[in-house]
Amino acid sequence: MATLLVFATLSIAFSFMCSIWEAVLLSVTPSYVKIKLAEGTQTGKLLQEFKQEVNAPLTAILSLNTIAHTVGAILVGASTGAAFGEGGFTIGSFELSYEVIVSVVMTLAILVLSEIIPKNLGATYWKQLAPFTVKALNVLVKIFTWTGFIWLSNKIKKLLLRGDDPHGTALTRTEFLAMAEAQTEEGQLKEEEGRILRNLLAFESLTVHDVMTPRTVVLAERSDTSIGAFYEKYDESPFSRFPIFKENRDQVEGYILKDMMYKAIIDGRQTEPISALKREMLLVPHTTSLHRLIDLMLERREPIALVVDEFGGMEGLVTMEDAMETLLGLEIMDESDNTKDMQHLARERWRKRAKAMGIDLADVDHLPKRTSNSGTEVPEKE
Numbered sequence: 001m002a003t004l005l006v007f008a009t010l011s012i013a014f015s016f017m018c019s020i021w022e023a024v025l026l027s028v029t030p031s032y033v034k035i036k037l038a039e040g041t042q043t044g045k046l047l048q049e050f051k052q053e054v055n056a057p058l059t060a061i062l063s064l065n066t067i068a069h070t071v072g073a074i075l076v077g078a079s080t081g082a083a084f085g086e087g088g089f090t091i092g093s094f095e096l097s098y099e100v101i102v103s104v105v106m107t108l109a110i111l112v113l114s115e116i117i118p119k120n121l122g123a124t125y126w127k128q129l130a131p132f133t134v135k136a137l138n139v140l141v142k143i144f145t146w147t148g149f150i151w152l153s154n155k156i157k158k159l160l161l162r163g164d165d166p167h168g169t170a171l172t173r174t175e176f177l178a179m180a181e182a183q184t185e186e187g188q189l190k191e192e193e194g195r196i197l198r199n200l201l202a203f204e205s206l207t208v209h210d211v212m213t214p215r216t217v218v219l220a221e222r223s224d225t226s227i228g229a230f231y232e233k234y235d236e237s238p239f240s241r242f243p244i245f246k247e248n249r250d251q252v253e254g255y256i257l258k259d260m261m262y263k264a265i266i267d268g269r270q271t272e273p274i275s276a277l278k279r280e281m282l283l284v285p286h287t288t289s290l291h292r293l294i295d296l297m298l299e300r301r302e303p304i305a306l307v308v309d310e311f312g313g314m315e316g317l318v319t320m321e322d323a324m325e326t327l328l329g330l331e332i333m334d335e336s337d338n339t340k341d342m343q344h345l346a347r348e349r350w351r352k353r354a355k356a357m358g359i360d361l362a363d364v365d366h367l368p369k370r371t372s373n374s375g376t377e378v379p380e381k382e
C-alpha cells in the first residue's frame with residue numbers, strides 16, 4: 001500500500017510541476033521579458049531565450065510530463081495487485097476490480113491535481129513563479145538536450161513547418177489597443193491614461209488634414225497691408241499668428257506674429273507693409289502624418305504650418321497645439337479662445353451659406369465627417 005501511494009504521489013508531483021512551468025512560460029508577456037532584460041538579471045536572459053525558441057522548453061516539459069504519466073501508470077498498476085490482490089467490489093450486477101478503481105481514482109487525481117489546479121496557479125501567479133520556472137527549465141532543457149529529445153523534436157518541427165515558424169510574441173497594434181481598453185476598464189490605468197494610449201495607437205493613421213483649421217475659417221491678410229491698418233483691423237482678434245498672401249490665399253508668403261506687430265507700432269513703423277515682419281512658413285502636404293508633422297516642427301522650430309492640397313493651393317493651417325490636442329484627446333483652450341472645433345465652425349458656416357444660396361441641406365449633411373484618410377475616426381476631444 002505504501003509503495004502504491006509513493007508511486008502515485010511522485011507521478012502527480014512531477015506532472016504538477018510540468019503543468020505549472022508550462023502555464024507560466026506561456027503566460028509571460030513580451031513587456032515583462034523586456035523589463036527583466038533591462039534589470040540585467042539571469043531571469044531576463046533565460047526568458048528571452050525560451051520565448052524566442054519556445055520549442056525547447058515545451059519539448060522538455062511535455063517529455064517529462066509524458067514520462068511521469070506513463071511510468072506512474074505502470075508502477076501504480078503493478079503495485080495495485082500487490083497491495084489489494086485480485087479481489088474487487090460488486091455493485092449490483094457490476095463487479096469492479098481493484099485495478100479499475102485505482103485507475104479511475106488516479107485519472108481523477110491527475111486531472112485535478114496535475115492539470116486544472118497547477119495550470120490555474122501558473123496562469124494567475126506567473127510573475128511570482130517566473131524566476132523559479134526559468135531556472136528549473138534551464139536544467140530540464142539541458143537534460144533533454146543531452147538525451148536527444150529536443151534534437152528530435154526540432155527535426156520534426158522543421159520537417160512539418162518547412163522553415164516557417166508561426167510562433168511569435170510581438171503584439172500587434174490591435175492587441176495593444178485591446179489591452180489598453182481592458183486595463184482601463186479594470187482600473188489598472190486611469191481613464192486619462194487609457195485615452196492617451198488609445199489616441200497614440202491611432203496617431204499613425206491620422207494626417208494633418210484631419211486636425212487642421214480649414215481654409216474657410218483661417219484669418220489671413222494681404223502682404224501689402226500697412227502695419228497700422230493691420231493693427232486697426234485685427235487688434236481684437238484672439239489669434240497670435242496670421243498668414244499673409246500676395247494676391248490670393250493660394251499665394252501665401254509666410255506669417256506674422258501679433259507681438260512683432262505691436263513692437264513695430266511702438267517703433268513707429270505703422271506705414272510699412274506687414275511683409276516687413278514676415279516669417280517663413282513651413283509647408284506640408286495634406287497627406288502628411290501627424291508623426292511627421294511633429295518631427296518637422298521640432299526640426300524647424302516652427303509651431304505652425306501651411307497645409308497645401310495636391311495642386312499646391314492652401315487647404316488650411318495646422319499647429320503643434322492641434323497635434324497635441326489629438327494625442328491627449330482634449331481641447332486646449334486659453335482665455336482668448338471662443339471656438340472649440342474650427343472644422344465644426346467651418347461646416348456650420350458652409351451650411352448657412354448653402355441655405356442662403358438655396359442649396360438643399362440634405363446634400364450638405366452628406367459632406368465627409370472628421371475622419372482620417374484611412375477611414376479611422378479622429379479621437380473626440382472632450
